[in-house]
Amino acid sequence: xxxxxxxxxxxxxxxxxxxxxxxxxxxxxxxxxxxxxxxxxxxxxxxxxxxxxxxxxxxxxxxxxxxxxxxxxxxxxxxxxxxxxxxxxxxxxxxxxxxxxxxxxxxxxxxxxxxxxxxxxxxxxxxxxxxxxxxxxxxxxxxxxxxxxxxxxxxxxxxxxxxxxxxxxxxxxxxxxxxxxxxxxxxxxxxxxxxxxxxxxxxxxxxxxxxxxxxxxxxxxxxxxxxxxxxxxxxxxxxxxxxxxxxxxxxxxxxxxxxxxxxxxxxxxxxxxxxxxxxxxxxxxxxxxxxxxxxxxxxxxxxxxxxxxxxxxxxxxxxxxxxxxxxxxxxxxxxxxxxxxxxxxxxxxxxxxxxxxxxxxxxxxxxxxxxxxxxxxxxxxxxxxxxxxxxxxxxxxxxxxxxxxxxxxxxxxxxxxxxxxxxxxxxxxxxxxxxxxxxxxxxxxxxxxxxxxxxxxxxxxxxxxxxxxxxxxxxxxxxxxxxx
Amino acid sequence: xxxxxxxxxxxxxxxxxxxxxxxxxxxxxxxxxxxxxxxxxxxxxxxxxxxxxxxxxxxxxxxxxxxxxxxxxxxxxxxxxxxxxxxxxxxxxxxxxxxxxxxxxxxxxxxxxxxxxxxxxxxxxxxxxxxxxxxxxxxxxxxxxxxxxxxxxxxxxxxxxxxxxxxxxxxxxxxxxxxxxxxxxxxxxxxxxxxxxxxxxxxxxxxxxxxxxxxxxxxxxxxxxxxxxxxxxxxxxxxxxxxxxxxxx
Ligand SMILES: Nc1ncnc2c1ncn2[C@@H]1O[C@H](COP(=O)(O)OP(=O)(O)OP(=O)(O)O)[C@@H](O)[C@H]1O
Ligand SMILES: [Mg+2]
Numbered sequence: 001x002x003x004x005x006x007x008x009x010x011x012x013x014x015x016x017x018x019x020x021x022x023x024x025x026x027x028x029x030x031x032x033x034x035x036x037x038x039x040x041x042x043x044x045x046x047x048x049x050x051x052x053x054x055x056x057x058x059x060x061x062x063x064x065x066x067x068x069x070x071x072x073x074x075x076x077x078x079x080x081x082x083x084x085x086x087x088x089x090x091x092x093x094x095x096x097x098x099x100x101x102x103x104x105x106x107x108x109x110x111x112x113x114x115x116x117x118x119x120x121x122x123x124x125x126x127x128x129x130x131x132x133x134x135x136x137x138x139x140x141x142x143x144x145x146x147x148x149x150x151x152x153x154x155x156x157x158x159x160x161x162x163x164x165x166x167x168x169x170x171x172x173x174x175x176x177x178x179x180x181x182x183x184x185x186x187x188x189x190x191x192x193x194x195x196x197x198x199x200x201x202x203x204x205x206x207x208x209x210x211x212x213x214x215x216x217x218x219x220x221x222x223x224x225x226x227x228x229x230x231x232x233x234x235x236x237x238x239x240x241x242x243x244x245x246x247x248x249x250x251x252x253x254x255x256x257x258x259x260x261x262x263x264x265x266x267x268x269x270x271x272x273x274x275x276x277x278x279x280x281x282x283x284x285x286x287x288x289x290x291x292x293x294x295x296x297x298x299x300x301x302x303x304x305x306x307x308x309x310x311x312x313x314x315x316x317x318x319x320x321x322x323x324x325x326x327x328x329x330x331x332x333x334x335x336x337x338x339x340x341x342x343x344x345x346x347x348x349x350x351x352x353x354x355x356x357x358x359x360x361x362x363x364x365x366x367x368x369x370x371x372x373x374x375x376x377x378x379x380x381x382x383x384x385x386x387x388x389x390x391x392x393x394x395x396x397x398x399x400x401x402x403x404x405x406x407x408x409x410x411x412x413x414x415x416x417x418x419x420x421x422x423x424x425x426x427x428x429x430x431x432x433x434x435x436x437x438x439x440x441x442x443x444x445x446x447x448x449x450x451x452x453x454x455x456x457x458x459x460x461x462x463x464x465x466x467x468x469x470x471x472x473x474x475x476x477x478x479x480x481x482x483x484x
Numbered sequence: 485x486x487x488x489x490x491x492x493x494x495x496x497x498x499x500x501x502x503x504x505x506x507x508x509x510x511x512x513x514x515x516x517x518x519x520x521x522x523x524x525x526x527x528x529x530x531x532x533x534x535x536x537x538x539x540x541x542x543x544x545x546x547x548x549x550x551x552x553x554x555x556x557x558x559x560x561x562x563x564x565x566x567x568x569x570x571x572x573x574x575x576x577x578x579x580x581x582x583x584x585x586x587x588x589x590x591x592x593x594x595x596x597x598x599x600x601x602x603x604x605x606x607x608x609x610x611x612x613x614x615x616x617x618x619x620x621x622x623x624x625x626x627x628x629x630x631x632x633x634x635x636x637x638x639x640x641x642x643x644x645x646x647x648x649x650x651x652x653x654x655x656x657x658x659x660x661x662x663x664x665x666x667x668x669x670x671x672x673x674x675x676x677x678x679x680x681x682x683x684x685x686x687x688x689x690x691x692x693x694x695x696x697x698x699x700x701x702x703x704x705x706x707x708x709x710x711x712x713x714x715x716x717x718x719x720x721x722x723x724x725x726x727x728x729x730x731x732x733x
Binding site: 431438441442444446451457 | 532533534536555556561566568572573575576577581582586593625
């Protein structure tokens with residue numbers, strides 16, 4: 001049987017619902033609180049960036065000063081004080097980033113081990129290269145040698161800016177311009193670290209690439225920036241995971257991810273997002289305001305987004321595809337779980353520009369407790385996109401009577417030969433289903449997990465095998481205690 | 485094994501079982517018959533511990549223990565099994581995964597070791613064969629798109645897999661074709677043992693030709709009104725509930 005079918009039991013994991021809520025006690029080098037031109041210069045200097053990068057950041061910063069926070073999403077939160085947070089925090093021991101894994105601060109190794117991401121040579125996940133980002137810096141990247149042999153560049157973006165400026169200058173901001181939106185512009189000014197991937201022509205990346213984002217420091221925001229370029233006829237599968245400590249304060253995570261697929265290239269991008277969601281009363285948790293966009297720049301290219309969003313107090317995120325190349329394909333597979341007082345407003349945009357472009361959207365939204373869960377999606381077909389096709393499937397599952405599920409699909413088709421289909425369903429976990437499971441000896445929380453995993457199956461199957469089982473467990477854990 | 489005394493059960497504020505008495509010793513198979521709406525399924529749900537079936541008075545002793553305080557999953561772990569009149573569909577969850585999850589949940593609750601996937605697969609395949617349940621069915625989502633008869637056979641497969649001490653079969657014969665009826669009956673008979681008790685709810689004498697019960701009870705308006713040997717079922721078939729229970733009342 002396929003690996004994705006094994007439903008592991010919830011009780012395998014520690015009784016704590018959010019088991020990643022610990023804090024690593026480590027000496028930090030921080031930017032003083034507040035945001036100004038000096039902050040931008042401070043970050044750029046910390047990263048020993050070239051002048052052009054600083055200019056780029058400063059321009060974004062100036063622009064940001066004139067922008068307003070978007071208000072159209074179905075989410076509510078108190079005003080964010082952008083001056084009351086620090087925009088750079090890095091472990092002191094990382095001053096000069098160590099060249100070898102052996103030189104990493106043992107406290108950091110221990111942290112990642114606890115998170116299930118062993119970085120030391122003997123214990124690394126076979127077949128998965130990991131870039132570990134801790135607050136504002138990347139602390140380690142595994143399997144670099146093996147990837148270099150294949151010609152694949154996989155490194156922290158701060159390193160790419162110094163060592164591969166020609167690629168970074170060509171592609172950075174080419175999918176999400178610095179002017180794109182409030183949070184993306186803020187990110188452009190103050191981004192700290194994230195991953196850079198370049199897969200050369202005709203290369204099939206020999207292993208899964210993944211970045212593990214960890215927020216540790218308090219009163220900071222994390223501004224990750226990821227850039228992935230798949231050159232002609234190449235293939236790469238990339239996965240990101242995220243966790244943060246339990247805190248009463250809200251912390252901002254405003255990321256920008258840009259993907260570029262050239263002729264015949266394919267990028268598969270998966271996210272397992274498990275930022276701290278806040279407590280049962282809705283106190284604390286991460287504000288996850290993220291701009292992710294892929295550009296199918298070449299003909300016959302493909303970009304596929306898969307996301308499992310279980311964490312964060314607020315999720316505001318619309319991984320999108322610009323289907324520019326003829327015959328290009330965009331996919332969006334999403335599971336968004338909102339429990340207790342979590343709010344999720346997430347979906348995708350499929351912009352059909354090229355001929356015979358195809359897109360597929362499968363969204364599974366699960367709401368429990370007092371949560372609000374919105375699918376917001378745009379399918380836009382331009383006049384030139386003859387023969388474009390889209391199919392959207394939006395399913396909502398409600399657990400209990402006090403949560404909400406909303407579906408907001410926008411369809412703009414300016415091409416008569418295009419076909420756009422939208423299907424939506426809303427259901428509840430029925431008493432019959434629960435009783436049936438119970439009567440067979442399956443306890444309540446495990447029954448909910450089983451039923452919800454069944455509901456999400458189509459999406460879970462899209463995840464790389466190495467992560468599917470973990471994601472299934474996560475689905476169960478994030479809904480523990482939601483019934484009865 | 486099972487001792488029900490003066491059981492009163494209310495559903496949505498309406499009393500459905502009104503002083504039911506029934507006792508099934510280990511090693512015996514009892515049949516309960518009765519007109520539509522007489523409370524047969526209510527009895528089976530109450531035994532399984534379904535929410536909303538409130539015991540207002542009386543008692544249910546299972547192996548000498550009062551059942552009322554136990555949740556349905558705890559009852560299952562203690563060896564109680566109910567084959568439902570209307571088995572439920574669970575989309576996206578393959579039948580095999582469901583069986584493994586349930587079996588291991590029960591074992592865990594009893595403090596036994598879990599059975600690994602390969603072993604469960606072997607175990608299920610062996611039992612499935614006897615019930616003519618195909619590999620394809622085991623791979624498909626639980627009960628989704630299964631025919632009525634297939635669903636019922638899957639209930640019996642579960643009974644065979646879990647090896648309960650007390651099994652209640654609620655109209656498992658309804659909707660079965662002749663061949664399936666025989667398969668199911670054989671499956672049930674194979675499980676008869678001195679250590680096990682069964683309660684078979686049915687409308688049709690025919691099932692009882694295959695599964696010969698120790699006792700037959702007639703349930704009417706929430707009470708057992710008549711009991712007898714296997715011949716009572718034949719008599720009911722001939723004369724109908726009105727004559728038999730009318731006379732007894
Ligand atoms: N939620 C409910 N509220 C009120 N009455 C109910 C409810 N559920 C069941 N009943 C009633 O309880 C009575 C017994 O139902 P039950 O399903 O136990 O009958 P049954 O003997 O199994 O019938 P059948 O032979 O048709 O399966 C019926 O009159 C039914 O309408
Ligand atoms: Mg019934």
